Amino acid sequence: MTTTDAPEAAPPPRGKRRIGDVAFAGLAQGSGLLILLILAGVAAFLIIQAWPSLSANTANFLTTREWAPNVREDPAFGVAALAFGTVLAAAIALLMALPVAIGIALFIVFYAPRRLASLLGYLVDLLAAIPSVVYGLWGIGFLAPQLVPVFDAMTRYLGWIPLFAGPASTSGRTILTASVALAVMVLPIITAMSRDVFQQTPQGHREAALAMGATRWEMIRLAVLPFGKSGVIGGAMLGLGRALGETMAVAMILSPSLVISWNLLQSGNQTIAAHIALQYPEATGYGVSALIAAGLVLFAITLVVNMGARYVVARGNKES
Amino acid sequence: MAKRIDVSGLHVYYGDFLAVADVSMTIEPRSVTAFIGASGCGKSTFLRTLNRMHEVTPSARVEGKVLLDDLDIYGPDVDPVMVRSEVGMVFQKANPFPTMSIYDNVIAGARLNNRRMSKSEADDLVEQSLRGANLWEEVKDRLNRPGSGLSGGQQQRLCIARATAVRPSVLLMDEPCSALDPISTLAIEDLIHQLKEDYTIVIVTHNMHQAARVSDRTAFFNLEAPGKPGKLIEMGETNQIFTRPEKKETENYITGRFG
Amino acid sequence: MNTTTTQPPTPGPETGTERVDLRRGSLPRHFPGVLLASCAAVVAGILLLFGTFGFLLWGLLTAAAYVVISVTASARVEGSRKAKDRLVTSLVYGCFLLAMLPLVSVLWTVLVNGLARFDGYFLTVSMNGVLPSMDAGGAYHAIVGTLMITGMATLISVPIGVMAAVYLVEYAQGRMKRIIMFFVDVMTGIPSIVAGLFVVALWMMLFGPGRTNGAAGAISLTVLMIPVVVRSSEEMLRLVPQDLREASYALGVPKWRTITKVVLPTSAAGLTTGIMLAIARVIGETAPLILTAGTSAISINWNLFDGQMMNLPVFIYSQVRMGGAINYERAWAAALTLILVVMLLFFLARMLGRLFAPKVR
Numbered sequence: 001m002t003t004t005d006a007p008e009a010a011p012p013p014r015g016k017r018r019i020g021d022v023a024f025a026g027l028a029q030g031s032g033l034l035i036l037l038i039l040a041g042v043a044a045f046l047i048i049q050a051w052p053s054l055s056a057n058t059a060n061f062l063t064t065r066e067w068a069p070n071v072r073e074d075p076a077f078g079v080a081a082l083a084f085g086t087v088l089a090a091a092i093a094l095l096m097a098l099p100v101a102i103g104i105a106l107f108i109v110f111y112a113p114r115r116l117a118s119l120l121g122y123l124v125d126l127l128a129a130i131p132s133v134v135y136g137l138w139g140i141g142f143l144a145p146q147l148v149p150v151f152d153a154m155t156r157y158l159g160w161i162p163l164f165a166g167p168a169s170t171s172g173r174t175i176l177t178a179s180v181a182l183a184v185m186v187l188p189i190i191t192a193m194s195r196d197v198f199q200q201t202p203q204g205h206r207e208a209a210l211a212m213g214a215t216r217w218e219m220i221r222l223a224v225l226p227f228g229k230s231g232v233i234g235g236a237m238l239g240l241g242r243a244l245g246e247t248m249a250v251a252m253i254l255s256p257s258l259v260i261s262w263n264l265l266q267s268g269n270q271t272i273a274a275h276i277a278l279q280y281p282e283a284t285g286y287g288v289s290a291l292i293a294a295g296l297v298l299f300a301i302t303l304v305v306n307m308g309a310r311y312v313v314a315r316g317n318k319e320s
Numbered sequence: 321m322a323k324r325i326d327v328s329g330l331h332v333y334y335g336d337f338l339a340v341a342d343v344s345m346t347i348e349p350r351s352v353t354a355f356i357g358a359s360g361c362g363k364s365t366f367l368r369t370l371n372r373m374h375e376v377t378p379s380a381r382v383e384g385k386v387l388l389d390d391l392d393i394y395g396p397d398v399d400p401v402m403v404r405s406e407v408g409m410v411f412q413k414a415n416p417f418p419t420m421s422i423y424d425n426v427i428a429g430a431r432l433n434n435r436r437m438s439k440s441e442a443d444d445l446v447e448q449s450l451r452g453a454n455l456w457e458e459v460k461d462r463l464n465r466p467g468s469g470l471s472g473g474q475q476q477r478l479c480i481a482r483a484t485a486v487r488p489s490v491l492l493m494d495e496p497c498s499a500l501d502p503i504s505t506l507a508i509e510d511l512i513h514q515l516k517e518d519y520t521i522v523i524v525t526h527n528m529h530q531a532a533r534v535s536d537r538t539a540f541f542n543l544e545a546p547g548k549p550g551k552l553i554e555m556g557e558t559n560q561i562f563t564r565p566e567k568k569e570t571e572n573y574i575t576g577r578f579g
Numbered sequence: 580m581n582t583t584t585t586q587p588p589t590p591g592p593e594t595g596t597e598r599v600d601l602r603r604g605s606l607p608r609h610f611p612g613v614l615l616a617s618c619a620a621v622v623a624g625i626l627l628l629f630g631t632f633g634f635l636l637w638g639l640l641t642a643a644a645y646v647v648i649s650v651t652a653s654a655r656v657e658g659s660r661k662a663k664d665r666l667v668t669s670l671v672y673g674c675f676l677l678a679m680l681p682l683v684s685v686l687w688t689v690l691v692n693g694l695a696r697f698d699g700y701f702l703t704v705s706m707n708g709v710l711p712s713m714d715a716g717g718a719y720h721a722i723v724g725t726l727m728i729t730g731m732a733t734l735i736s737v738p739i740g741v742m743a744a745v746y747l748v749e750y751a752q753g754r755m756k757r758i759i760m761f762f763v764d765v766m767t768g769i770p771s772i773v774a775g776l777f778v779v780a781l782w783m784m785l786f787g788p789g790r791t792n793g794a795a796g797a798i799s800l801t802v803l804m805i806p807v808v809v810r811s812s813e814e815m816l817r818l819v820p821q822d823l824r825e826a827s828y829a830l831g832v833p834k835w836r837t838i839t840k841v842v843l844p845t846s847a848a849g850l851t852t853g854i855m856l857a858i859a860r861v862i863g864e865t866a867p868l869i870l871t872a873g874t875s876a877i878s879i880n881w882n883l884f885d886g887q888m889m890n891l892p893v894f895i896y897s898q899v900r901m902g903g904a905i906n907y908e909r910a911w912a913a914a915l916t917l918i919l920v921v922m923l924l925f926f927l928a929r930m931l932g933r934l935f936a937p938k939v940r
Contacts, residue, residue, distance in 0.1 A: 024835035028746035031739045032759045035809070038802060039762055042769065042777040049780035103674025111671050114378045120675065122929070127682050129925050131863020133892040134689060134914045137899060138681075141907065142688045184681040191678075204415035208479070211373055212429030212486050213405025215664035222428060226419035238768065245770020247866035248892075252899060273772045277866050280779075281874050288779070288788065295776035299769070306768035310761060399605045399661070432660065 046296045053077075053289035061293065065258055067275070069283075069290035077290050079297050081258040085269035086298070089175055089250060090243035092264070093182035098236050101187050105194035106220060121195065128188035136252030139181045144172030144253060147180070151265045168265040173255040176264040178271075181249040186239035193235025197228035197316070230316025237309030241302045247273035272298040322349035322520045323389040323406075323489040325370060330384030331549075332365055332374065340366050341549035343384075345539060349489075352512060352521045354535035354558065356528060358573070361541040362550025363524050367492050370522065371407035372400040388490070405433065408488035412495040414475035416467035416482070423463040425478055426450060429486040445485055453481035454511050473504025480511065484519075491515060493523040497530065509534050528574065532562050540570045605657055611649065618644040642673060686918070693915025696908045702916070706889075707878035711901045718913045720879040721894035724793065725920075727883055728872060728890055729862050731797035732804055737854055739801075740808025741843075747809070748816040749838055766806040774802040775867030782871070793883035796872035796890070800861045807860055811853025815846040848931055855928035859921050865892035874900075891917045 054061060056075055064078025108121045148170065155166030168174075205223040214222060251274035255267040276291045276298075283291055325347040332340040340362035347353045355363040368374040369382050372393060386393045393403045416425045426446045431437065437445075446463070450456040455477045459470070467478055476496055483491060493512075497505040512534045515521060525531050531538055539555040554567045565571045622640045626632040646669045654662035701717040709716030743763075747756060778799040782790050819842050827837040843850070873887030874897045880888045891913050898910040 018833050018835075021833050021835045024838070025750055028742045028750055031742035032746040032751060032755075034739060035743055035759060035766065035805060036762055038805070039766055039769075041781075042773065042802070045777055045780035045784070046773070049783055100674045100677055103671045104678050107671045107675040111668065112675075123682065124675075124678055126922075126925070127678065129859055129921050130682075130685055131865065131892055131917055131921065133863065133865040133895045134685065134918060137895055137910055137914050138685045138688055140899065141692065141911070142684065184678075187678055202415070204411060204413055205417060207373065207376060207409075207411060208415040208417070208482075209428075210376060211371065211404055211409035211411075212432070212483060213401050213403075214429070214432055215401050215660055217664045217667040218432050218660070220667075222417060226417070241768040245768075245772065247770070247772045248896065251866075252896065273770055273866065276772050276776065277869050280870050288783075292776050292780055295773050299773045302768055302770050302773070303765065306765050307761075309768075310764045314761075397605045397607070399657075401661075 042299065046292055046299060049289055050293035050296050051289075053286040054293050056286060057290075065260065067258055067279070067290070069286040075286050075290070079272065079294050081260050082270055082272045082275050082294060083297060083301075084260045085175065085256075086244055086271040086273070086301070088262075088269060089179050089182060089271055090240055092176065092179035093186060093243045094236060094240050096179065096183040097187045097190055097239060100183075101190035101235070101239070102194055102232060104187070104191045105198055106224075108191075108195055109198040110216065110220065110224075124188050124191050127184060128192075132185060132246060132248040133252070135181050135185060136248040136250075139177060139249055139253035140173065143180065144177050146172070147177055148172040151176070155265055162262055163264050165263055166265070169255075169267045171255065171267070173253055174265055174267055175254060175269045178250045178253045179264075181253060182243045182246055185246060185249065186243050189242055190232075190235040190239040193238060193313075194228065194232045197231025198224055201227045230312050234309045234313030234316065237305055237312065241305040241309065244305065245273055245298060245302045247277050250274035251277045322518060324349045325490065325520065325522075326385075326387040326390075327370075328385045328387075330366070330369065330382060330386065332362070332369055332380065332382050334377070335379040338549040340369075340541075341551055343552045345552060345555050347520060347522060348537065349520045350516055350518075351536040352516050352523060352534050354531035354538045355522065355524045355541060356526075356531050356538060356573075357541035357550070357553075358543075359526070360546075360550075361543050363539075363541040364494055365550070366541070366552075367494055367522060367524050368409075370490070370492055371404050371409055373404070373409060375400060405429070405486050406488055407490040407492060408483035408486055409492045409494065410476070410479050410483055410496050412498055414472060414479050414499070416470075416475050416478050418466065418468045420467060421464045422459050422467045422470070422478060425467045426481050426485050429482060433486070449481040449485040450478075452484055452515070453477040454507060454514075455481055471504070473500050473507055476500060476504070476508060477511065480508075480515075484515070488519070490520040490522070493521065495524050495526060498526060505530070528562075532558060538562070540565075540567075540573065542569050542573065605661070606653060610652075614649055614652075615641070615645050618648065638676075642669075642676075645669065646673075689911060689914050689918055692908070692911035694912075696912035697915050701909075701912050705877065705879050709877070711898075712903050712905055714905060716909070718891065718894055718909070718916060720876065721889040721891045721913065722916070723879055723881065724872070724876070724888040724890035725862060725892075725917075727881070728793050728796045728800065728868070728888060729858060731794065731883055732800035732861060733854070733858055735797070735801045736804035736808050736857070740805045740857075741812050741850060743805070743809045744812035744816055745838060745843075747813050749834070749842070763806045763809050766802075767810065769802065770866075771799075771803055771864050772866040772870070774799045775870035777802060778867070778871045791871060791873035791887050792885055793872055793880070793888035796868045796888065797883065799867035799871050800864060803864060803867070804857050804861045807857040808854060811856065812846075812850055815849030815853060816842060818849065819845045848934070852928045852932040855924050855931070859924035859928070862924070863892055863917055863921055865896055868893050869896065891920075 053069055053075065057077060058074035059076035059078055061078050063080050064076060065081040067077045069075040069077045104124055108117050108124070112120050148168070151168035151172065151174070154164045155168045158164040159166050201224045205227065206219055209219040209222040250271045254270065254274065256270035256274065256278070257268045258270060259268050261268045272294050276295055279287070280291055327346075328344045330340070330343045331338060343366060355367060357363050365374065370386060374380040374382070382394065388406065392398070417428065420428065423446055426449050427442055430445055447456060450459065455474060458474060467475065470478060497508050500508065509530065512521060512523065523534065535558045537556065538558040538561040540553045540561065541550050542553045543550045554561065554565060554570045556566070561570065562574060565574060619641045622644060623632070623637055626637055626640070646666065649669065650662050650666045653665045702722065703719050704715075704717035705720035706716040707720070743759070747759060751759065778795050781798075782795050823841055823845060824837055827841045828834070832840070868890055872890060872893065874893055876887035876889040880886055895910045895913045895917070898906040898913070
């Protein structure tokens with residue numbers, strides 16, 4: 001790398017700072033600052049490149065549903081439908097993943113045989129190692145067809161709930177299917193965070209609960225869950241951030257349309273990230289700029305969620 | 321309420337390692353029994369086997385019998401959860417639940433057994449337990465404040481109140497004063513004197529003065545060499561152990577510390 | 580449900596004494612195992628009788644029967660507290676098994692579908708001159724592209740990431756340290772598509788619109804990779820005992836030499852593990868590469884700075900978009916290749932971590 005052996009033997013330490021020390025420290029500091037610079041650069045370049053289309057836009061960017069940035073005279077596009085779809089898909093995914101993730105974390109920390117615990121944890125981590133494009137392929141190739149009869153049953157028995165109103169999609173490529181894939185993808189993230197905090201529950205509190213005759217579950221309820229609350233919330237928010245920004249699974253599974261629909265079992269809705277991936281290869285002119293503007297919205301949403309998550313976790317660490 | 325404990329031929333293992341070997345003793349009800357001995361001699365380990373808390377440590381297991389008024393707590397169908405609500409425990413480091421108020425801390429264990437406790441019943445139990453732990457006067461105006469806001473000595477008495485609120489018949493104390501200042505220690509020792517009216521009390525202590533002050537009977541544990549299992553060397557009236565020990569090892573330990 | 584004779588001999592109420600009975604109701608130790616086995620057998624029998632046997636259905640019904648029977652039995656014999664404990668235990672085990680379903684399912688479907696085309700031909704032939712619907716062609720160009728792009732991303736990210744970690748562990752103090760750590764964490768959460776858009780925007784300003792090439796893809800992966808490298812390296816550097824540094828200072832070795840000669844070598848294995856995991860994480864990234872490296876390259880391209888560059892994830896995606904049966908076969912085979920690469924990295928990292936971890940402490 002950057003260090004070369006200085007041939008002349010170093011003289012005994014002097015009060016002055018050596019060139020090597022100064023250069024190395026500068027290099028390290030530069031790398032640290034570069035990270036801040038990159039993050040700022042992401043925001044800045046997105047804003048700069050989104051601006052032309054935003055200023056040419058004849059519709060309200062935040063409340064419009066359609067996406068027609070390439071109409072010659074007056075481009076009109078907005079992220080309303082996209083933002084709705086993004087939040088909906090991520091929220092459903094979180095709803096499904098959170099309880100399961102807490103269960104897995106409890107299983108690994110308190111229930112699994114000690115010898116197996118780390119191996120089983122590793123299996124859950126493997127879920128995070130599978131690339132999202134593979135989840136997408138699995139989603140259309142396997143999951144969606146499998147879910148079709150399930151969806152049919154849901155419309156039959158739960159159809160009176162607007163979320164599950166029929167007729168169900170015959171291809172299974174709905175927002176619920178996409179959310180299932182998202183849930184699987186965020187599962188390891190939430191599990192990892194929850195495991196960490198559960199493991200840190202002070203021995204004293206666990207023993208105090210057990211010593212007064214608590215069952216294992218009562219011990220968890222009295223000592224572990226209150227202690228781990230902020231970590232679990234932080235983990236859930238990190239998972240949410242991941243689900244909001246996840247592209248491929250949604251882009252490949254969902255058959256999209258730019259509507260705002262609460263119906264989970266019919267095709268429709270679309271997320272920002274998937275929309276960008278699908279539209280970009282054909283986009284020209286204002287089209288690209290408009291997609292960048294959509295990306296900016298996604299960036300802002302995930303930034304807020306992630307900062308919130310880190311804040312919650314940091315505060316939880318300080319308290320304990 | 322208080323019960324007798326009869327231990328016979330008890331071995332404690334961690335995996336293959338024999339930590340405590342062949343302990344037999346009788347612990348009298350309505351009295352204070354002190355376990356003394358050098359660090360690592362297995363007295364805390366042994367104490368934890370009296371309410372099966374050692375099972376929290378993976379790979380720990382016991383052989384032998386522990387009878388609680390004729391009932392073997394290691395019997396085939398015995399539930400450790402039941403054992404622990406009969407044999408309460410107070411730990412070296414005060415460990416009130418940090419997210420709970422003083423009130424909720426006291427009531428936590430009792431709530432487990434009796435979900436539908438009425439408000440007045442609960443209030444009574446809290447007051448009774450806190451009075452029993454000599455803490456009522458100090459905290460009665462701030463029952464809804466978190467328990468972690470109390471001083472160390474108060475926290476330890478809160479833990480005692482929490483343990484007694486479950487209405488156990490035996491109270492095990494694992495060096496309950498080792499993290500406290502002398503004044504708080506005195507308060508706990510006074511409390512132990514009162515508690516023995518109702519409970520069988522077993523206390524592990526490093527402080528021989530304390531053993532001499534609070535206990536009726538004393539058991540001395542020792543190990544021959546590091547790596548060897550801990551053993552019960554001698555047990556008897558506290559007075560006799562401290563003045564006329566029968567075994568040489570006991571005398572060495574006691575005089576070594578005193579002299 | 581009516582199972583076989585698994586009901587335990589219920590201990591009757593203890594007579595003669597008024598003291599608390601420690602044995603008050605408890606199911607025998609082997610109750611859960613026996614019940615589970617008999618539930619599985621009975622459910623399998625019923626399903627086979629009706630001719631609707633399916634593994635998923637069988638598993639679900641067995642689990643449901645087990646939970647219902649064990650909880651009601653426990654509630655009657657052991658009381659509601661133990662019943663609740665058993666219910667939670669079943670649920671917690673269930674959660675774990677539930678999470679294993681997609682893992683097994685994904686790996687299994689990829690393996691089964693991928694093996695159809697996964698062979699030496701597929702790995703060594705590109706799509707050059709092959710029409711999408713022809714029964715020919717392979718992923719060689721995508722493998723080359725993946726190696727090139729990920730390689731370049733690694734070469735950029737590792738020095739920056741490790742040096743930033745060195746800064747955080749050895750130099751930074753106070754507010755600056757907290758700010759950088761916070762934003763590294765925040766940066767971990769940047770959606771990958773946003774990283775792609777960032778490079779698109781940057782490239783538009785630098786080179787004009789529509790320029791896609793491998794380097795652009797590599798830069799977008801760098802944005803995703805740096806924070807991962809920083810976090811893992813930081814953890815590893817913190818594991819180096821302070822005594823080692825002090826011993827070195829005591830010999831009069833300047834700080835930067837201490838870091839390069841003592842701290843970094845000591846944590847080398849850990850750093851490598853972290854870097855491999857970071858590579859495994861970005862090697863499957865698709866979305867940013869769709870935007871930056873293009874989706875239509877069909878031939879081998881060794882030049883990162885000129886023209887579109889195919890890679891495995893985008894290859895999978897674009898084949899799926901074409902939609903024919905052959906295309907799907909190619910996509911599955913490419914997915915198998917990709918998963919094998921990722922798993923290999925994962926296992927190697929794990930082995931390295933195992934082998935060298937104790938030495939650090």
